[in-house]
Amino acid sequence: MRIAMVAGEASGDLLASHLMRALRQHLPQLKFCGIGGPKMEAEGFEAWWPAETLAVNGYVDALKRYRELSGIRKQVLKRLKADPPDLFIGVDAPDFNLWLEEKLRGAGVPTVHYISPSIWAWRGKRVFKVKRAADCVLCLFPFEPALYARHGVQAHFVGHPLADEFPLHSDQAGARELLGLAPDARIVAMLPGSRNGEVSRLADSFVATAQRLYESDSTLRFLVPMVTRHTREIFEAAIYRAQAQDLPIRILFGHSHDAMRAADVVLVASGTATLEAALLKRPMVIAYRLANLSYQIMKRLAYLPYVGLPNILAREMLVPEFIQDAVDPAAMAAAIEKWLYDREACRALSERFDTMHQSLRQGHAERAAQAILPLLRRR
Structure with a gap:
């Protein structure tokens, strides 16, 4: 089976690499491809573009790079529609991934969005876009699934990776x-x-x-x-x-x-x-x-x-x-x-x-x- 993933920046690369390892514990022959970073590649990921390609800082930077990022996104979509994966996982980068997830879901590919966008902090109407785009949303914070449940979106609280990584007592x-x-x-x-x-x-x-x-x-x-x-x-x-x-x-x-x-x-x-x-x-x-x-x-x-x-x-x-x-x-x-x-x-x-x-x-x-x-x- 094959999973396509798009991860943006170093944090997404780390999250995705942990998830890849956990999934392979259950399905050892899984293959992964898409946009990812060095930690994902160390787990056997086939990177078409590096994760840092998606790094932007605020609206101004995003607007300056809109044409470049839109072109990459269309190329990813074309490639995945030509050879559909068994699952697509968008790791963070919601402005890039939700559009891609919606198109792939419409083409019959199951989609997961990991991690939940901050609909509780700003741009709350994005919940409707998430509903169209994702079969399932994975949440880092415990209060998030209830927000999605109000709109009929399947969401799971999975905890925060940093909380697992950091010891309870700091030396x-x-x-x-x-x-x-x-x-x-x-x-x-x-x-x-x-x-x-x-x-x-x-x-x-x-x-x-x-x-x-x-x-x-x-x-x-x-x-x-x-x-x-x-x-x-x-x-x-x-x-x-x-x-x-x-x-x-x-x-x-x-x-x-x-x-x-x-x-x-x-x-x-x-x-x-x-x-x-x-x-x-x-x-x-x-x-x-x-x-x-x-x-x-x-x-x-x-x-x-x-x-x-x-x-x-x-x-x-x-x-x-x-x-x-x-x-x-x-x-x-x-x-x-x-x-x-x-x-x-x-x-x-x-x-x-x-x-x-x-x-x-x-x-x-x-x-x-x-x-x-x-x-x-x-x-």
């Missing part, structure tokens, strides 16, 4: 030893994002926040994990613009999880890293800026009063958020200082994060495979 001392940090150091980790645009829009504000914190407490040290050489250069340029070369900022290549584990508080761009910080039980302050046009569009379509995943899961403002024009170094420094000096608040937050972690820890790959197998057995 701060071990992380500090690994990074060569003093056990009693006072550390703030700063994660301004993984994409060039994200880092460009936040770097100056993050450096200014560090300056304010250091003026108040010269014992503080700052860790800044960077994903690529280019993002590192962007952040270093912000340090030079602020004439902050004397700040005790240590830029790491990778090691984002180690930096967060080692930290007392995390200043983090909105995104998956906020959930990672919560699973590591770290107090955090969330910041985010989009290109102005992208922000105005999302603001009009948004339904929730918060954007950080820990706040969305808790359905309350557990940790402070500073979005767009509210990204202010003085305010962010004050919010970080609150976590640095209020141990009782940090303890209570850690307990909430522990409960969150337990609820998401479900053995996601096997649960996802169990939801998909009935569709394959019908074939």
Whole structure:
């Protein structure tokens, strides 16, 4: 049997590789093809295009690349209609995959969408598109299946892969030893994002926040994990613009999880890293800026009063958020200082994060495979 998959970006590549492995435990001869990344290829995936092809940052970037991505999508559809797979799984990338799923489902190919789009946060009307496109939706968060049930869409909560990956107890001392940090150091980790645009829009504000914190407490040290050489250069340029070369900022290549584990508080761009910080039980302050046009569009379509995943899961403002024009170094420094000096608040937050972690820890790959197998057995 053959499954076609389209996964966008590194996160989709990781999710899909785990799912491939779990499915092969039940059906060893399964073959996989489509759009995927190196982790999927390591599991035997036949990649027609790399997963990074689908990476976009906001509406503006998506509009600039619309013709290119639309052309790729049409080529994938043509190829799959000419030689239909037994199942199609769209992994994240909803703007790309839902269109493809709807066309393939109309041609008689069973379809799965993994993971659920954020219909609970913005663009809620997408639930009708999902209903047309997918025979089954796999959800990372426990509140999502009920939202789909209201519209007659089959959906399964499978848990979050990060909750399985991260231990329930975070070893701060071990992380500090690994990074060569003093056990009693006072550390703030700063994660301004993984994409060039994200880092460009936040770097100056993050450096200014560090300056304010250091003026108040010269014992503080700052860790800044960077994903690529280019993002590192962007952040270093912000340090030079602020004439902050004397700040005790240590830029790491990778090691984002180690930096967060080692930290007392995390200043983090909105995104998956906020959930990672919560699973590591770290107090955090969330910041985010989009290109102005992208922000105005999302603001009009948004339904929730918060954007950080820990706040969305808790359905309350557990940790402070500073979005767009509210990204202010003085305010962010004050919010970080609150976590640095209020141990009782940090303890209570850690307990909430522990409960969150337990609820998401479900053995996601096997649960996802169990939801998909009935569709394959019908074939």
